[in-house]
Amino acid sequence: MRIGRIARQVVALCTLSVMAGAPLAQNAQAPIRVGSTLALTGPLAATSLVHKVVGEIYVEQLNQRGGLLGRKVEWIVKDDQSKPDLARTLYEQLVTSDKVDLLMGPYATGAILSAMGVAQRYHKVLVHHTFGIPSMANYDMQFPAWSLGPDPATTVPNTVFDALAASPAPPKTIAIVTSKFPSVHFMSLGAREVAKKRGLQEVLFLEWDFGNLDYGPIAARIKDAKPDFLWVGALGLEGNQLLDAMHKIDYSPKEHFYMYPAPGPMSKSPLANNALSMTMFEEHAPFTNAPGAAEFIKLYHERAAKAGIPDTSVEVQAAASYSAWQILEAGVKGAGSLDDKAIAAYLKKNGADTIQGHLRFDGPHNYGDDLMRVKQVQDGHWVTVYPKAYAAPGATLRVQ
Amino acid sequence: MTLPSATLLAQSALSGIFIGSLYGLLGLGLSLSWGLLHVINLAHFAFAFLAAYLCYQLASVGGVDPLLTLVLIVPLFAALGIAVQWLLARFSLSPLNSLLATFGLTAIVEAGIQGYWTADFRKLESVYAGEKLRIGGLFVPIPELITLALAVALSFGIYAAMRHTRLGRALRALAEDAPIAAAFGINAQAHALAIAGVSGALAGIAGVCLALSFTLTPSSIYAWVGVVFAAVMLGGLGSALGPLFAGAAIGVSEAVTMAVASPSWAPIVSFTLLIALLLLRPGRT
Structure with missing residues (x-):
C-alpha cells in the first residue's frame, strides 16, 4: 500500500517533469x-x-x-x-x-x-x-x-535610352566612358551596341583600369567631345571622382548616367544634380507599398545610423x-x-x-x-523617374 | 583617329603635373627614409591617410580651415615618425624586414581608421574645393595648386637643407658610410630620429593634400603604393628633388596617354618608364 503510493507519486512527478520540460526541450532545439x-x-x-x-x-x-x-x-x-x-x-x-x-x-x-x-x-x-x-x-x-x-547588357541600356527618348530633349550623340571592372564593363559594351542600333552617334568611347587615380584627362576628353548624353560605367566612387574632375575644368554634362554609383556620395554631391542611375527600389511609392517595406525602412534608418553609415536611406543595395x-x-x-x-x-x-x-x-x-528602373538625383535625393508606373509621385526626368 | 586639341593636351598635361606633384610629395618622405635610413616605410602611406582623416575630422566637424590643421598635424606626425623609427632601431631591422614590419603597422592603422571613421566614404567639403583659376582656355583648381606649391617648396627646401646645412651634410655622410661618419662625431641615432621626424611630417602634409582633393576610404591607402614607389625609384633613393620630377614625369606621361589614346594604357606607359630606367641605368637606386 505504502509502496504503491510512493510509486504513484514517483510516476506523477516524472509526468509533471516531462510536461514541464516539453516546451523547454522544444525551445532548446538547435537553431x-x-x-x-x-x-x-x-x-x-x-x-x-x-x-x-x-x-x-x-x-x-x-x-x-x-x-x-x-x-x-x-x-x-x-x-x-x-x-x-x-x-x-x-x-x-x-x-x-x-x-x-x-x-x-x-x-x-x-x-x-x-x-x-x-x-x-x-x-x-x-x-x-x-x-x-x-x-x-x-x-x-x-x-x-x-x-x-x-541579358542586362541589352535590357538595361534599352530602359535608359527609352527614358531619354521620352524626355523633352532626347540625345543625339553619346560618350561612353567606363571602368574595366567586369560587372560594369560588359554593361557599357552592351550600351555601346544598343546606342548604335538606336541611331545614337558615338562621339567618344574610353576605358580605364579600376583604381585609376587621375580623372582629369578623361574629363577633358569628355568636354572636348561635347556629347548630348554621357554614359559612365562607374563603380562606387569613380562616378564622383569623374564629376569632381569635370567640375574642375568648368564642365557639366547635359545628361549623364552612372552604372553603379556610391549612392550616398552621389546623391549628396551638388555636382550630381540630374545624374541618372538604375534602381529596383527607392524610398517612395509604389515601392514602399510592398508588404513589410515600411517597417524595414524604419528599422534600417535606425540601425544604419547606429552603425555609422552616413546615408541611411534604403535603396538598391539594402533592398x-x-x-x-x-x-x-x-x-x-x-x-x-x-x-x-x-x-x-x-x-x-x-x-x-x-x-x-x-x-x-x-x-x-x-x-x-x-526589374531595373531609371532613377535620378533631384535636389539631393534619388527618385525614380522611369517608367511612369514606378516614378515617385510627381517626378519626371529632368534635363538641363 | 582625330588629333586631340591643344587645349585638351595642355589641360591633360596640367592634370598630370598636379597628380604627379602629389606622387612626389608622398614619395619625398618615403625616399628620405629609404635612402638615408634604409627603412622601407610602407606605413608612410597609412600615416598620410591617417593625417587626411584627421584633417577631415578637424575641418568637417571642428570647422577648422583645412590648411590650419597643419599646425597640429605636422608636429603630431613628426612625433609619430620619430616613435616608429625609435621602435624599428631597437630591433635593427634589415630594409626588407622594415618593409614587412611597416606593412603590419599599415594594416593596424587601416583597421584603426575603419574602426573610428567606418569604411564609408568621407569627403572634405572645404572652401577651396570648388575654387579654380582660369588661364586662357585652361582651368587651374586651387586644391591641386596648393598641393603643387607645397610639393615644390618642400622638395626644394629639403634639397637646399641637405646641401647647405651641417645637418644635411651629416645625414648624407651617414647614408654614405655610417661608421666613418660616426668616427667624425656624428650622432647616427639622433640624426636618424630627425630624418624620421621630417619624413613623418611630410606624410602629414601629404595627407592634408589628399583630403583637399580626394574622397577618403581606409582601403584607398593601397591605391597609391605602386605608383609612388615607382616615383621614388625613378627619382633615386634619398633624393629630395627626384620624387617630384619623377612623379611629374609619371603623371604627365599617364595624362597625355589618356588624352591621346586609351586611359587604360596609362599605367603601362608609366611602368614601362620605370622598367626602362632600371634596365638602362642599373644600380642607380
Whole structure:
C-alpha cells in the first residue's frame, strides 16, 4: 500500500517533469544556422556594411516571427576582406567545419562567384544579393536577388535610352566612358551596341583600369567631345571622382548616367544634380507599398545610423539584401525542410515575393524579369523617374 | 583617329603635373627614409591617410580651415615618425624586414581608421574645393595648386637643407658610410630620429593634400603604393628633388596617354618608364 503510493507519486512527478520540460526541450532545439561572408574590411567594406545591417534586421524579424520550421535562426558571418579567394576558403569552412544548414551569398560579383563554386561542390542552395554578370551564374541551385534579368547588357541600356527618348530633349550623340571592372564593363559594351542600333552617334568611347587615380584627362576628353548624353560605367566612387574632375575644368554634362554609383556620395554631391542611375527600389511609392517595406525602412534608418553609415536611406543595395533573405525564407518555408534540392525546386517553380516585387527564377541562369528602373538625383535625393508606373509621385526626368 | 586639341593636351598635361606633384610629395618622405635610413616605410602611406582623416575630422566637424590643421598635424606626425623609427632601431631591422614590419603597422592603422571613421566614404567639403583659376582656355583648381606649391617648396627646401646645412651634410655622410661618419662625431641615432621626424611630417602634409582633393576610404591607402614607389625609384633613393620630377614625369606621361589614346594604357606607359630606367641605368637606386 505504502509502496504503491510512493510509486504513484514517483510516476506523477516524472509526468509533471516531462510536461514541464516539453516546451523547454522544444525551445532548446538547435537553431538553424545560416552561413555567409561579407567584405567587412577592404575596398568593398563600405557597401558590405549595408548588407550586414540588413541581414541583422532580417534575422531579428524572422526570429520574432518564430524563425524557420519552428526553429530560431542564427546568422554566422565571416569577413572575406573583399577577397574572392578568401571568400572561397571561408565558404568551404562554413560548409565543412561550421556545418551550417543554409548559405547566404557574400557581397559583390567576384566573391559570389567563389561562393557559387563551393555551393555547387556541396550541392547547397546559394541565394545571393549582388551578382552583376548573369551569364556567369551557371549553377542551377543559385538564386539571384539582383533582378537584372538574363541579358542586362541589352535590357538595361534599352530602359535608359527609352527614358531619354521620352524626355523633352532626347540625345543625339553619346560618350561612353567606363571602368574595366567586369560587372560594369560588359554593361557599357552592351550600351555601346544598343546606342548604335538606336541611331545614337558615338562621339567618344574610353576605358580605364579600376583604381585609376587621375580623372582629369578623361574629363577633358569628355568636354572636348561635347556629347548630348554621357554614359559612365562607374563603380562606387569613380562616378564622383569623374564629376569632381569635370567640375574642375568648368564642365557639366547635359545628361549623364552612372552604372553603379556610391549612392550616398552621389546623391549628396551638388555636382550630381540630374545624374541618372538604375534602381529596383527607392524610398517612395509604389515601392514602399510592398508588404513589410515600411517597417524595414524604419528599422534600417535606425540601425544604419547606429552603425555609422552616413546615408541611411534604403535603396538598391539594402533592398537587394533584404530580398535575398526573403527568397531564402520563402524557399525553406515552401519546401518545408532544409533539404537544398527541395528548396531549389520550390523556388524554381514558385519564385518568391520580395520588397522589389515577385521574383521569378525560371529563366536562363535562374534569372527572371529585368526589374531595373531609371532613377535620378533631384535636389539631393534619388527618385525614380522611369517608367511612369514606378516614378515617385510627381517626378519626371529632368534635363538641363 | 582625330588629333586631340591643344587645349585638351595642355589641360591633360596640367592634370598630370598636379597628380604627379602629389606622387612626389608622398614619395619625398618615403625616399628620405629609404635612402638615408634604409627603412622601407610602407606605413608612410597609412600615416598620410591617417593625417587626411584627421584633417577631415578637424575641418568637417571642428570647422577648422583645412590648411590650419597643419599646425597640429605636422608636429603630431613628426612625433609619430620619430616613435616608429625609435621602435624599428631597437630591433635593427634589415630594409626588407622594415618593409614587412611597416606593412603590419599599415594594416593596424587601416583597421584603426575603419574602426573610428567606418569604411564609408568621407569627403572634405572645404572652401577651396570648388575654387579654380582660369588661364586662357585652361582651368587651374586651387586644391591641386596648393598641393603643387607645397610639393615644390618642400622638395626644394629639403634639397637646399641637405646641401647647405651641417645637418644635411651629416645625414648624407651617414647614408654614405655610417661608421666613418660616426668616427667624425656624428650622432647616427639622433640624426636618424630627425630624418624620421621630417619624413613623418611630410606624410602629414601629404595627407592634408589628399583630403583637399580626394574622397577618403581606409582601403584607398593601397591605391597609391605602386605608383609612388615607382616615383621614388625613378627619382633615386634619398633624393629630395627626384620624387617630384619623377612623379611629374609619371603623371604627365599617364595624362597625355589618356588624352591621346586609351586611359587604360596609362599605367603601362608609366611602368614601362620605370622598367626602362632600371634596365638602362642599373644600380642607380
